[in-house]
Amino acid sequence: MDELQTTLQSLVVGDSGILIDTITMQAQDCQITAHCTTLVASCPSCATPSSSVHSRYRRRLADRTVGTTSVTLQLTVRRFRCRNHGCHQQIFAERLPALMAPHQRSTIRLAHAFQTMGLALGGRPGARVAQTLGMPTSHTTMLRRIHQLPIPPITTPTAIGIDEWAWRKRTAYGCIVVDLHTNRVLDLLPDQAQSTIVTWLRQYPSIQIVSRDRGGGFAAAITAALPTATQVVDRWHLIKNYGEALEAALLSKRAVLRAACTPPESAADVPLIDPFVGALTRTGRHGPDAPMLEADIAARRERHAVLCALHAQIHTLRATGADIVSIAKMVSTTRATVYRYLAMETPPDWVQPRRRTTLDPYKAFLLQQWSAGCQSPRQLWRMIRAQGFTGAETVVTRYLAFMGCQKTKPRPMIHPTYALNNGRIPSAGHTAQWVLLAPMRRTANQQAFLDAVAAADPDCATLITLSEQFLAMIRANEAAALTAWITAAITTTTGHLHRFAQRLRQDEAAVRAGIAGPWSNGPVEGQIHRLKLLKRQAYGRASLALLRIRLIAQPPATAPP
Template identity: 30%
Template sequence: MFCCRIVGVRVEHVGLTDAELRLAVRSRAVSVECPGCGQGSSRVHCYYQRILADRPVAGRRVRLELRARRLVCRNEGCVRRTFAEQIPALTRRYARRTDVLTAQLTDVALFLDGRAGTRLSGRLAVTTRKDTLLRLIRALPLPPPAAVPVLGVDEFAVRRGRTYATILIDMSSHRPVDVLPDRAAGTFASWLRNHPEVRTVCRDREGSFRDGAQAGAPQAQQEADSWHLLHNLAEAVERVLGRHRAEPRERLASHDDQEEDGRPQKEPGRTELDVHGRPRPLVARTRDRYQQIHERIARGDSLRAIARDLQLSRGTVNRFANAADAEELLGAATHRPTLVDDYRFYLHQRWTEGCINASALTREIQQLGYCGDVNTVRRHLEPYRNGTIPTTAPLPHMTVRRVTDWIMRRPECLTDTERKCLDELSDRSTALATTVQYARRLALLVRERRNEHPALDVRIADVRLDGRQELRTLANGTGRDHAAVQAALATTCTSGPVDGDVTRIKLLKRQMYGRASFDLLRRRILLSA
């Protein structure tokens, strides 16, 4: 028999098996305070047995068989006649686990949630259920509210495309302070009214957050994030290029495949006609579908009805409805890139050096990162074998995303080939040349954080005057958010910590298989940070 002084009990018997350690214990206290009046009592009313689970030892479950006492309160004025003895740091009313095991399971629940936490607990020789772990999370108290002078705000998807919530971050400690059930301006404004200490709001370009901050905290300075400014600019540039998506391929075709008489030849499989001179099925179907959808729109039919009748998704109908003509859609449908596009320059160079074996060339470009097979390389080399060899080396395949990257990158970071492609593309299209010019000017202001009111106003006015529609839309939004954009150019505050918490929230959602209620998700966000 020995004493366990940490928890104030005495061990009377030890039983050990391969899976379990069983301890028979009893309290060492002589007198126990009554929970009703606080007066001590040593008069025992009766004994009863309690079974408690404790943290495992050496891979074995630990079972405490406690001989508990019920005592009589000696204070005649106390509302309690008898009371059950509770051992500090070991037992609670109705509990079947010790406090240390409950704390361990609570940590497991916070960081792994129910199902994964149950599996891990089983590996640790602790038997529990997912519902028990979820109850432990809900039983935890939320952190007390604190003063937040600099607030970061962003949205995240509870159910992508349908339900969104808002995360609020203390930018000084990078810890979440609250989670709002939606992204409405009124909800955000109501929260700010209850926190008048907020002096700065770091946010993205979302209009609801701008309106909510203006209504709930007019004294706070709003600061837009520089990364979001560049991201919005890149999206506008990509939409401009999307309207002219055929132009990069046209320029590429005129440069790559030159016959001896100088006539441009398109690559096999990238024309709108098949080998018999008939329109390809995809081309014909796209033109017919475009005509049907716009005829229905002209009659006043809703997009939902059109999608239902034509058995198309809403996204497809929206894409056809927003297209200026069928050629805009065919640019992506008939000029699709292949895996070998990035290695055309290398293949052309090796062919001119005398290496004409497709298998050998495939092995060489696979070492450079090519992940396709030899058949794709053979199809690419068919014009070479037929005598149609380009007189000049092919330039990189220019997709909309790649050209956008060239425009948004610093000019000094471009290679000679990329700079040549972009210059030729600008020479062929005045609209794209204007887009390149304005995009680089606006990006320079953001990157170098030039806090110059006239410079920013001039750039916005120039874009509004002769910029493309997508850039004018961006300029109008920047004008409405002028103060926040100007603050972004004057400070170094970013929304990086907020975006990091949004990424963490995605992990928490996936751990709960996307089925968690908002209350449970909110608790895990606030308590597991």
Template identity: 30%
Template sequence: MSTACPGRCPNCCKQARRVHSTYQRTLDERPLGSCRVVVRLRVRRYFCDRGGCSRTTFVEQVPGLSARYRRSSTGLVGWLRSIAIELGGRPAGRLYRRLRLAAGRTRLLRLLTAPAVPDRAPRVLGVDEFAFRKGCTYGTVLVDVEAGRVVDVLPDRTSETFAAWLTEHPGAEIICRDRATAYTKAVRKAAPDALEVADRWHLLQNLSAAVEKTCHQHRDCLRKHAEEETVTEAPAVPPMLLPPAELPRTQIIERTRHRYEDIHRLLEKHWTISAIARRLNLERKAVRCFRDTNLDQLLVSAHERRPNGVLEPFRAYLNARFTEAQGQVSGTRLFLEIQASGYRGSRQVIRKPLAALRAGTAEPVRADIPSPRKITSWIMRPRETLTESQDERLLQVRLACPDITRACDLARTFADLVRHQRGYLLLEWVRQAEQDAPKPMKGVAGFLRQDLDAVTAGLTLPLEFRRRRRPREPGENAQASHVRPGLVRTPPHSHPHSAGDAPSAGL
């Protein structure tokens, strides 16, 4: 039974004097250990004696315990809201079932309220896209870079929507963005006086993608160099010579071939990249890749995506032993030999390769060369972070292909410009890349020339204007924790493949 003083009318705030009736409320409270706690509270309903008030009666609320229309205590509601902020709907619902609390995902999501959007844009505004559903629906996240919090979320990534937001919320002096043309167009239309700054993280991401594409295009050079090194070593057991095998008709190979045919058929009909992407439910960069890459290269890349498995390091030995014994060797003996050399798989795994060797349909053992992604990670990382073996393997890659060597030199020079804020040397880098760089690197240089002012600002402006971040209010880290804004975000030194990252401001 509540024994507090008579409450005040929620409309006119006049203190009540007369009790209308009483009734019992049941409130769920935070659990005590593994036991559920239920509070049965008898509350009073009062008359409102003010004549002009529209409310005739009202129910008293116990501060810190009850609230209108709530069947849970205010403490439990705070728990629900905090966990829903951090985990979302379904994950938070699963956690609450483990805690033996009744809270479905829809109830948890109803507790979340969007923060109020300020009338004016922050002084330093970060803008980037993110995926509601990757490959289908995208939105735009706007970040106050100095405060480190999300300002607003837009339903799409079009220039019209962003331009309308900038018009309704003036005040942005610096806008940090990636090199998306839609955001550039919106800034020039709605905020022409704002300083555009290219995000350093996205610049390094674009550069690493060009380096990886260069490595993909020159895998034949790496393989030829590795095979020549293998031949000069003169192994004791000659490797098995097999005719080149055709690519297997696997699902990924067939899907790649059909997708290539569909895209080029639509290109012949003069369809645009965006129209093809919508028709085939693909991303535009995937359509461009199929447009600009040879079919044989796409099929080889798809074929090499297969996992190597535990047997792959021992295939060359199996082929050599099979050739030496002229096929007169048992699978059990070969299994024991490779097991003594470190094989940790089962005996069943080697049956299929041995059957292919006896039938003469086995694929030739390819030379062990690093993947393009791994080479890119060695190039994009600072040299002092590489181990001796990684540095040695990168040196072999550079000796094998002059184009990869040139891409490596340009990438490391550009990374040095980014890390030491030497934007005044950017134009010279662009000229060198346009002269003798591989085609993907020339593409990056061309894009940088088109956005030269913003990129130069991103590589020149200092960090001193960043204000001290204010402490977050309780529960505020909810919206900001899912996005990683900030002026001092560390650029990627390994290969970046994260989608939907927030702008790092690049200042």
């Protein structure tokens, strides 16, 4: 017992002026009785030392577990008389700041443990983890402990990033401010109103650099609050906005994209797949002799007819002068769909939904081995299982039947552009993604397709050339040619890309600083990702105060033993 008492003396009370009297062990519970040994205590109001004991009382404190054993400390605390007759507090209890806070029923160590778990997990999850560790508490206590943490003060930030975050997507937004030197969150703002942003920025005139995206009204707010600060447009948002403009421009060039996929004359004998038929065959093969499921084919044609009618209705309403919001309400669709259909001169093509399977990484290998002479489905299944495939043999058998593989070498049933986009005409979105890729990162099929698109239409060739020049500037962090690029884009393009270039000219200084400078909104996006995680941990019910303290407050330092 003496050895146990010495160990607990160092682990539980340490050198805080407390001496353990008795230790009682019951199953997984340890009851410790102790008393204070200091001779003098200071009045908390006037700091006058006193050695005159008035009375004693017992405090019961919960402490952290030692291993799997819960610890409860029953401490005898003294009351003293204040010797300063002018002090309003004539009687006071001695303070033990290294062990416990006034009026608390737990030690500081236990409170710090709850705060650390609460910051990481939240209320109910933190309480469940604490229960598992032998420190039972309620979720309200866990939240109360979190709110007791102090918010670190904001000193003199010089470079910040600002962006919006969604309270509720497309409904309510707030703002997040991050220090780009330390990558730490400085503050959460309850909304994205310009007045709110201006008020916050004016509190910190030391700010010299502000990184932002191209939306949300940030430019006007920063100019109003900090006219001498350098604004920086984030490069990732710049490429994202350009990609959206490029995709919108390519939507009107679907005939060119279709022409670029037209099979050559030498491949005229290769049968192509009817987009409405796809894989709908009773035998699972693409062959022309396979019977079709007429009901499913008719359903696909009917759904495509609905899309064509929607396209015609949107264009008709727009021709009568209706605005975008009114059209979206009248045809019961979203504004994004209205914009996309207005940019399309012809109705949309039918695209068969693609389903990803566990066999996808091994399909090329299977067809290669089949063509090389290995035509046993079981042997092929064993070969890919050795490579990591986890599916059944029937999956391989059905795929080989689906591809029309017989005991003889199978003939190609899909145009060679199959490797490009599974045999379908690439969409405007896919084409824009390939244009945004660096030339050395494109596959041979992607590069050949882009070359065919450029050769088929001069406007598309101009779009691809401008895109490669713009992205080369961003990747090389060289903004010297930005003005010339904007001028060329305005004079040689129309529509979405023309408007994009005009908006760049209005914000050219910030765009130039974003391309050539080292600053970006990467740390801000990372903190927004973390904020989304905290929101979802709380099932969307966390208040701004709780989100702010969990995002900004630091876990307490490890308490002394």
